[in-house]
Amino acid sequence: MFRIIQALNNNVALVKNEQGEQAVVMGLGIVFRKKKGDLIRPEQVEKIFSLKTEESKENFLMLLKNIPLDILTVTYNMIDKLVQNHQFPVQEYLYVTLTDHVYSVYQKLLKGTYQESRLPDISKEYVTEFSMAREAVEILSNKLSVNFPDDEIGRMALHFINAKGDYEISSNQEESARKRVLELVEEELSRNGIRRNAENSNLYDRLMIHLTYLINRLQTSQQDETSLVNMEDFVKSDYPKAFRIGQAIHRILEQEFKLDLSRSERVYLVLHIQRLLN
Template sequence: MKVVKVINNNLIKSYDEQHNEILVMGCGLGFKKSPGDEVNTSAIEKIYTCADKTSSHQLIGLLEKIPLEHVQVTNEIISFAKASLGKRLNENIYITLTDHIDFAIERHKNGVVLTNALLWEIKKFYSHEFLVGKEALSMIHRKLGVILPEDEAAFIALHLVNASTEELSSMSKATEMTRMMQNIINIIKEHFQIELDEYSIHYERFVTHLKFFAQRVFTNNILEEQDINFLSSLKEQCKNEYRCTLKIKDYMKKEFNCDLTEDEMIYLTIHIKRITAK
């Protein structure tokens, strides 16, 4: 592997064996190096493969201005997240999360605390991602001596949710999905005038259903109509639960201009019956 361009002392541009442009990071990797020099492979800490020139320019601009130790701890967090979640994360996470963590540390140094309005919802709906976020805070503390508030674990969790759903294009989508899920649960609680057992297996299954439902809504991949006759039967058997589903349908139309299909109505009604059963 040869140096194509030196970005800074810790970052160089090169090509891999398939002749794809890559960014190679390592402490002192670019120090006193020139184009054509061999790369010291023993000093490589991370190799970034960018899908396009825009991503490459964004990453270079980010890595040029951010302290190396902030980049290093973010890379470790992403590696831990991939292993813990067992998911392939969109490569853009290296841009978005690095930028977020650097900014969070900067805010902390300046005494600026950013409250996450969705903290409790993220804990409930994305508990695994939130636990990864909590471990990320521990890693930042161990590596950098910076103690960030729990709200930041939730912000990190949202970045992971966004990166694990490739069709979503921004953090705002993950935030909207979380708000949508909470609002649907609020509609159910208000309709039945009850509190739901958040530790029941039926509630966990419903939350899982809502996650996939939210992803379908935001990627325009709503279930097709398949069993209209079954819905007619369900309306008679679960009248009150179906009326609640109609409220959710109205909410989805008003807030997201989304028309729920009969199949989506069936699944929602069945789940509502289960989670509201005494």
């Protein structure tokens, strides 16, 4: 049996199972006339999304405020399937960034405003990630009845590349350092005219999520060390303002953690900043 923690709509609820584990359950009308504390029978449930951490729950609920449930569930299912089939461990925030990306692309395709990127080909360096991205494009095209272009393979591969691995912060000292660095980054963004507001809150929050996980990796001295020279040249020439802001943030991170930020990490950060500038 599942006990309702929060009813999200008539068909979706945040629940706890008999072991006290949190999940989101879905099924036609399973929450109709039910309230917090009521029970849902397992045979009524059509889909379950396990939320292993408090962060998982917060991410799902945040996305649900801004993204249609069908887009969210298709993307979550897709990530779970690809991670399992390819035995590819990912950081939790992939669910946020990739779901947000999928919805953005979906809207542009429907409106006819989609523009292809000119990202350099790095498929030989990241065979698994590109294989996952190809499957992702096929799954999304079938499930959402919109033809996601092959150009999306490279873009989605970047999400898998950036999210590989799992790093956690354990000590209060590390948590304090993370907050201090994020405050310095927010000050730098503000100096460049980037402040969180009602219009950019989603993209701003996505950037801060990315930075949180980047800081986690730096605190454990783990970075993506692959040199992406072509990608770095691309973002420097095509996104000069984002690159300049990224350089300032790099310096903050390097001063705090006393290490050089890898080229890959630099590229990922600039791409996130560019999205916010757009």
